Amino acid sequence: MMPQDNFKEHTIRQALSTNVFGHSLVFLDSTISTMTEARELVSNSAPEGTLVIAEEQTSGKGRFDRNWISPHGVNLYISLILRPSTEVLVKLGIITSLALARVIDNFLPANNNVSIKWPNDLRINKKKVAGILIENHIGDHQNYSIIGVGINVNSQPIKIPSISAIATSVFQETNNVTNRVDLLNSFMKELENLYLNGLNVDSINREWKMYLDNIGDNITVRWGDHTYVGVAEDVDTNGSLILRLQNGDIRTLPAGEVTLTV
Numbered sequence: 395m396m397p398q399d400n401f402k403e404h405t406i407r408q409a410l411s412t413n414v415f416g417h418s419l420v421f422l423d424s425t426i427s428t429m430t431e432a433r434e435l436v437s438n439s440a441p442e443g444t445l446v447i448a449e450e451q452t453s454g455k456g457r458f459d460r461n462w463i464s465p466h467g468v469n470l471y472i473s474l475i476l477r478p479s480t481e482v483l484v485k486l487g488i489i490t491s492l493a494l495a496r497v498i499d500n501f502l503p504a505n506n507n508v509s510i511k512w513p514n515d516l517r518i519n520k521k522k523v524a525g526i527l528i529e530n531h532i533g534d535h536q537n538y539s540i541i542g543v544g545i546n547v548n549s550q551p552i553k554i555p556s557i558s559a560i561a562t563s564v565f566q567e568t569n570n571v572t573n574r575v576d577l578l579n580s581f582m583k584e585l586e587n588l589y590l591n592g593l594n595v596d597s598i599n600r601e602w603k604m605y606l607d608n609i610g611d612n613i614t615v616r617w618g619d620h621t622y623v624g625v626a627e628d629v630d631t632n633g634s635l636i637l638r639l640q641n642g643d644i645r646t647l648p649a650g651e652v653t654l655t656v
Contacts, residue, residue, distance in 0.1 A: 399548075399573045401467070406447065409579045414443035415474060415586045424450040424466070428473035429527065429542045436475055436538055444475040445582070451544075468548040469563070470574055474541045474585075482589065483530055483537055485598075487513055487649050488633045490526050490541055492602045493584040498523065498545075498564065501577060506567055509607035512626065512635055513649030517607060521562035522546075543581075547572050599631055613637075617647050 403421035410416045418441050425431055428446040435444055448471045451464035464471055478486065491510045498516060499508045509517050516524035527542040546563035548571050554561075564572045588598065603609070608626055615622045615637060624639040635647045 399571065399575065401449070401574045405575055406578065409575045410582060411579060412443075412582050412586045414590065415582045416443065416445040418444040420444070420446045422446070422448040424448065424452060426453045427451045427542075428471050429529070429540060432473035432475055432540045432542070433529075436540065440475050442475065442477040443586075446473040446475075447471070447578075464544065465549055468565075470543070470545040470547055470578055470581075472543050472578070474543075476539045476541065476589070478537055478539055478589070480532060480537060483532065483539055484632045485595075486528050486530070486539055486541060486589075487526070488598065488602050489588040490514075490528065490543070490585060491516065492598060492605065493588055494524055494526070494543065494545070494581060495605045497577065497580045497584050500580065501564055501572055502567055508605070510602070510605040511608050512606055512629065513633060516545075518562050518564075518567050520607065522560055523562050523564065523567075545577070545581075547574050547577060595631070602633075603629060615647060617645075622647075 403419065406416070406421065407419060420431060420435065422431065425448045428448050428451065431446045432444070435446065450466035451471050476486070491514055494516055495508055495510055498518070502508065502518065507519050509520070511517050511522075514526035514528070515522050524543065524545040529540045531538050546561060548565045549563045550566060551561035551563055552558045552566060606629065609628065611626050613624070613626050615635070622637055622639055622645055624637045626635060627638045628636040630636060630646060633649050635649070637645045637647060639645060
C-alpha cells in the first residue's frame with residue numbers, strides 16, 4: 395500500500411509559494427483530462443495562472459492525441475493557463491521542459507541522468523518520466539496557451555507491460571515515495587520564475603540544450619504528410635529542430651508540428 399502524501403486542495407493552496415501560478419485553482423478527483431477542463435475555463439475567461447489538477451484522468455492525452463496512462467492518486471496531472479506575449483509564447487516549450495528538468499533533477503540522487511528528449515519528453519536514464527503538451531492560440535486581442543504536464547511520480551510503470559520498457563517514475567528511480575505537493579510547488583515556482591522574470595535568453599537556451607539527449611542521433615521525423623530521415627544536428631533559439639537530411643539538405647522543424655522516432 396502506497397503511503398499517502400496528503401495531496402488535497404487545501405494542502406496545495408497552503409503550500410504554493412508562487413505569485414500568480416495556481417492562485418486560481420481547480421482541483422478534481424477525476425476528469426477526462428485536465429486539458430479539456432482548461433479549454434473550458436479559457437472559454438470562460440479564466441485568469442492567467444489558473445491551474446487545473448486532477449488525481450486521475452480517464453482519457454489523458456499526450457502529443458498527437460496519444461494516450462497518457464493516468465492512474466489515480468500517485469502522479470501529477472496538471473494544466474496551466476497562460477496569456478503570454480507572442481515573444482514568450484514561442485519559447486514556452488523551452489522554459490517548461492527546462493523548469494521540469496531542473497526540478498526532477500533536485501528530487502533524484504546525483505547519479506541519475508535527467509534529460510529532455512526533444513521536444514517535450516522528460517527522461518531519467520533514457521526512460522520517460524514526464525510529458526508536456528502545449529496548445530497555443532495567437533489572437534487579434536490576446537494570446538493564450540495551455541500547458542499540460544503529466545509526471546510519473548509514485549506510479550510503477552514497470553508493472554504495466556505496455557510501457558514497462560520505455561517509462562519510469564521518480565518512485566522507481568529512488569525507491570522512495572515523493573511528496574507530490576512539494577514537487578508541484580517546486581515546479582510551479584521554477585516555471586513561474588522563468589516565465590515572469592525574463593531571465594537571460596541565451597543562458598536559458600544553453601542550459602536547455604545541455605539537457606537534450608537526442609542531438610546527434612539518427613532519427614526519423616514525421617512532419618505533416620512528409621517523413622524525413624537524418625541527423626538531429628541542432629536546435630534554434632525557439633526550440634525548433636535543425637535536421638540534416640541524408641542528402642545533406644537542412645530542414646528546420648517546429649516542435650509543435652512533428653513526431654519523432656529514434
